Amino acid sequence: MQKNYTDKQNFVLNPKKETIQKILNYSKSIGVIKHNDNNFIIDLN
Amino acid sequence: MKKNHISDSILVKSYIDGDERSLEMLIKRHKQRIYNFIYSKVFDRDLTEDIFQDTFIKVIRTLKLGNYNEEGKFVSWVMRIAHNLVIDHFRKNSRIPKFESNNDFDIFSVLKDNEIDVENKMIKDQILIEVKKIINLLPDDQKEVLVYRYYNELSFKEISKKTGVSINTSLGRMRYALINLRNIIKKQNISLTS
Incomplete structure (x- = not known):
């Protein structure tokens, strides 16, 4: 069982599932295109 | 000894090649360490969530743009990004003055x-x-x-x-x-x- 400590030296915290899901969704929502030998990020949505 | 442990290096390469599940594995593997590192600096859960998210957005963009150089450990690189974002946060905050108006004097009467x-x-x-x-x-x-x-x-x-x-x-x-x-x-x- 995971314990959550509040002592400053001993954290055992985790990000929210929603935060991780947002990150994964962001990764799937963008693509890369080449222009003038450079890569650029574009929004696929 | 764990069998079939896929190294960070292989997961990163796999993600760059288009496998989104590799990113998920990397995040799950290192989320606690990175999250706790950020929290140890800012001591605010909401802020930690934001900086954690921004850290991985930077990671994603760098990997997808092909700008990542495998010169050291993946997690050390991510921690450096998180560290820089924490510093950015403190820099922004230190520039913002906080004023409070009271009944005797209204600061907004002199700010033109x-x-x-x-x-x-x-x-x-x-x-x-x-x-x-x-x-x-x-x-x-x-x-x-x-x-x-x-x-x-x-x-x-x-x-x-x-x-x-x-x-x-x-x-x-x-x-x-x-x-x-x-x-x-x-x-x-x-x-x-x-």
């Missing part, structure tokens, strides 16, 4: 429109950060001319001496830099106005 108010300064700072990010996407020779011209305020004659190319070449690089900047801003749908 011709002074940059806090909100406009924050917006301006954010715009400058976005501009720097976009400039970093340019090819090195174009970035160099642009930085010399706008940040160091050098003439094209001075730029050509520094870079060892003709004035015409410097002018050409500047022209292409500006064209590329416009294209990037348009393609990424960035708004640089307040």
Whole structure:
């Protein structure tokens, strides 16, 4: 069982599932295109 | 001994090649360490969530743009990004003065429109950060001319001496830099106005 400590030296915290899901969704929502030998990020949505 | 343990290096390569599940594995493997590192600096859960998210957005963008160099451990790289974002947060916060009005004196009675108010300064700072990010996407020779011209305020004659190319070449690089900047801003749908 995971314990959550509040002592400053001993954290055992985790990000929210929603935060991780947002990150994964962001990764799937963008693509890369080449222009003038450079890569650029574009929004696929 | 764990069997079938896939190294970070292989997961990163797999993600760059298009496997989104590899990113998920990397995050799950290292989330606790990175999250707790951020929290140990800011001591605020909501802020930690934001910085954690921004950290991985930077990671994703760097990997997808092909700008990641496997020179050290993946997690050390991610921690450096998180650390820099924490510093950015503290820098922004230290610039924002906090004023409170009381019944005797209203600070807003002396802050005039011709002074940059806090909100406009924050917006301006954010715009400058976005501009720097976009400039970093340019090819090195174009970035160099642009930085010399706008940040160091050098003439094209001075730029050509520094870079060892003709004035015409410097002018050409500047022209292409500006064209590329416009294209990037348009393609990424960035708004640089307040």
